Amino acid sequence: MDSEGASSVQYDRWNEDNINLNVEASQSTVMRLYNRVCVGSTGMAVKVAGALAALVSIYIIGYVTGYYVHRC
Template identity: 85%
Template sequence: MDSNSAGSVQYDRWNEDNINMNVEGSQSTVMRIFNTVCMGSTGIAVKTAGALAALVSIYIIGYVTGYYVHRC
């Protein structure tokens, strides 16, 4: 493509070295909190605590339901 002809687009002004690929800086606050809480050893602890809380709540719901169903 001839850069001197009328109506042509000059691509030589594009500098690919100045493209900012900083993904970490453009993340929202929610995503930063998610990455902090759900990744690494902290994430394992949070998932373990959540699983334990879910099991305990299911046990309590089952106990209360069984109590009211079987009381005669």
């Protein structure tokens, strides 16, 4: 057995220098916009504002509907 030959095998395919970790450059515009608006503290603010807008719109729809139903 030749143990010296087995230990001299090079794995160029797994070389860390050849790995492209630049994920930001390969993302589409939609994904970059999603990451900016929907993730992190900005995303939390957008979600809170959206929930508040939904509640206010439901309140207004209910108020107008109740007004016309009970207008007698």
